[in-house]
Amino acid sequence: MRISDDRYTRDRLRLDLALRLIRHEARTYTIRQWTGLSDDRIRKLYRSYVMSHGARGVHRHRGKSPRQVAYFFRHPDVNFQAAQLASLFVVCGLLFGNAAGLEPHYRVGSLESGTLLCQAFEAYLELHSPAVISFEHAWFLLLALSRREELGISRCGNCGGLMLKDLLARRTVSCASCVSAFVGPLAARSALLESRHGAT
Numbered sequence: 001m002r003i004s005d006d007r008y009t010r011d012r013l014r015l016d017l018a019l020r021l022i023r024h025e026a027r028t029y030t031i032r033q034w035t036g037l038s039d040d041r042i043r044k045l046y047r048s049y050v051m052s053h054g055a056r057g058v059h060r061h062r063g064k065s066p067r068q069v070a071y072f073f074r075h076p077d078v079n080f081q082a083a084q085l086a087s088l089f090v091v092c093g094l095l096f097g098n099a100a101g102l103e104p105h106y107r108v109g110s111l112e113s114g115t116l117l118c119q120a121f122e123a124y125l126e127l128h129s130p131a132v133i134s135f136e137h138a139w140f141l142l143l144a145l146s147r148r149e150e151l152g153i154s155r156c157g158n159c160g161g162l163m164l165k166d167l168l169a170r171r172t173v174s175c176a177s178c179v180s181a182f183v184g185p186l187a188a189r190s191a192l193l194e195s196r197h198g199a200t
């Protein structure tokens with residue numbers, strides 16, 4: 001009885017997570033990655049979700065998942081919100097900060113990690129209006145920070161706030177908010193782009 005109870009609970013958690021991911025407009029591939037449900041099962045869940053909540057506001061995304069780190073440096077708002085999201089990943093326990101940088105503390109396919117990812121994204125949505133980063137870009141941000149090849153975090157030399165660090169750029173600029181306050185949003189955008197293009 002105990003085993004079947006546990007299995008029931010896991011199935012329930014799996015479906016809850018899938019529905020949460022559908023609400024965040026995650027791609028079918030992403031939902032499968034985190035829940036282990038089949039594409040067919042996900043399609044049926046999506047249809048039943050739309051039938052009970054209406055299709056308005058929920059879209060299914062097709063095509064490739066985001067994979068360009070440059071996205072996080074194209075606009076000061078995106079850059080600022082991505083840094084906030086990165087700190088929420090740390091707060092939620094998905095990333096762990098140590099002297100060497102950030103270490104991933106999640107497992108793809110774990111219902112617990114998937115739930116934490118949703119919690120971090122939902123906290124981000126609560127804090128930002130309008131929120132400019134989609135769930136898929138949030139998941140990509142977590143992946144890119146975990147890989148530590150192109151993206152890291154550091155402290156802004158000016159305000160001390162957390163900022164995204166382009167690990168391939170020659171120099172580190174102040175955070176998007178400081179640059180924006182100092183030179184204006186347009187120049188801040190150019191500075192961000194310039195720091196990327198200065199990468200070797």
Ligand SMILES: [Zn+2]
Pocket residue numbers: 156157158159160161174175176177178179
């Ligand atoms: Zn700053």
